[in-house]
Amino acid sequence: MDKVLVTGGAGFIGSHFVKRILRSDDVKEVTVLDALTYAGHIENLGEAFLSPELTFVHGNVLDTQLVNELVSRHTAIVHFAAESHVDRSFFAAGAFLTTNVLGTHTLADAAKTHGIERFVHVSTDEVYGPLPEGSATENDPVSPTVPYAASKTASDLVALSYHHTYDVPVCVTRSSNNYGPYQHPEKIIPLFVTRLLQGEKVTLHDRGQHMRNWLHVEDNCAGIELVLRGGVPGEVYNIGGGTDLTNRELTAELLGLCGADWDSVTYVPDRRANDIRYSMVWTKIADQLGYKPSRPFKDGLSQTVDWYRDNPGRWAPLLRNPHAARAMVALGPGKEESRAH
Template sequence: MRILVTGGCGFIGSNFVRLILSERPDWEVVNLDKLTYAGRLENLQDMADNPRYRFIHGDICDPQAVAEAMRGCQFAVNFAAETHVDRSLLGASHFIDTDVKGVLVLLEEARRVGLARFIQISTDEVYGSIEQGSFTEESVLNPRNPYAASKAGGDRMAYAYWATYGVPVIITRASNNYGPYQYPEKLIPLFVTNALRDEPLPLYGDGRNVRDWLFVEDHCRALLFLLEHGQPGEVYNIAGGNERENIEVTRAVLRLLGKPESLIRFVADRPGHDRRYSLDASKLHRLGWQPQVPFEVGLERTVRWYVDNRWWWEPIKDHDGEFRRYYELQYGARLA
């Protein structure tokens, strides 16, 4: 079996590549990654010499690169995406290019070569915000920020290729991921790394926005499960079952690090900040998958990883000019 993983040098993609190489000894992995700011070769440096692993530097918007990468593959999982809401508020064009046009290029090649299975990684954000209850796979899509809208476009493009051409597509919509190798712009890795340096933790609004947290290893195992047991043409919600207010998560991070809550800085909220996300994942549960990592266990493991792997994140925060520009643009005025 040969599987194409796009965006395999990113956070979730690299964890998925590592899982496949570890638990499917007869599978080969081809990793196509553009190596944008969040896609880093360091994420898979321990896999670089594995004879069952091949890295291709390329863009999913490039049909030639996609054709080379997909050659001989039976499966494909598309992690490649621009993923950060805050960045989409600063400029959405890259999100449309990768999250919609790139998906189209992948689907065209999957159709041409007769791929056996194609998983499109979507997100719970395509549903929008929900005050009570939980979204099911049949809920209306109502994305409320440019990132969510771009992911909804790729999500529906994938379904269209199933409905129109019979490409064996499975669409997954997962809740907020956390874990090792997550670029330090998202809430948990940003707050962990800031707290380790006694820097302020910029918490949007009143801190009471609710997210459901899914440990990245659980997400990857769900995707592997769906590759082998999911039904083409179906959408599956993947939830951790760990709804927490952002202020709760922030305080938990500080407790684990032994840092004071005085590091919390409530800052001006971002535009269109969805209040609550919540997924009903009973469809996937009935198929036979359940998350295994409780939030408290996963958060402790995650915090410990960042404590033990300063070599990984300190160069980003100290020497990556792109990260510094983004951080100043997003938080400079808010923290002033």
């Protein structure tokens, strides 16, 4: 596993994983492939971008020639690159299907061609669909309700089919809601935090009763690394954080951390297809690979709020213009590479 290709490595979760894997003694080279769309920024990599072990490639997972060139030079793939925002998928379902499904196919096909040793496909608990009660295991059926979740479900199945048909060593991880520093302010935690820090109001859908499990991004990355190193090919691994909150309960936590009160909250009608509850069991990765989330939610959330409070220069341009502050835009859509050495 000495040479790792990380797709979407300039995004929120991907950049945290890149910084983590670069600290591993047995990893000699890490290549980040990222299209630098609105949610991908080289700044997310921080000092890791200067590492002599890191190569950055500005490109798209749909570029078959580029993907094959990169995969041929690596021993492992961790696939984060995806369109990932539920609301955006309502208005651009085709883009989600293209990137998430065909992009995964492009990578899996290249992995087959070049004999990749490890391939981790990173997915979401949303593929299981809403669960009013109970919790999903990895063996439960998938039942997505929105275009984003459907595109991730399809990409999971594409990736797994390459194991069953061609023996590509694919594992799939499905995590609950991630939070932490560097997350794009379209997601609920950074959206609420950045608005509250500016003295603005936030909105809750319906009565804020929708339930989610919250997982610190570093805990998710720890789980993904465990699967990369020891996961059984062809298997799915749920990765959870152990903290279930309704959106109203989450809002109460954020109000307290941001020094605001309930006068800052307004209620709006529920959005379309807003799944009432996600829940899954993650005992498999705990029992088989030793996974255990290490960051208490209250501590992790407080540290996250502090990061947004201390770094307005990172998120303020994104609130004004979602396409502002796009790093490396001058590279264009091609195959430019950048090494730190």
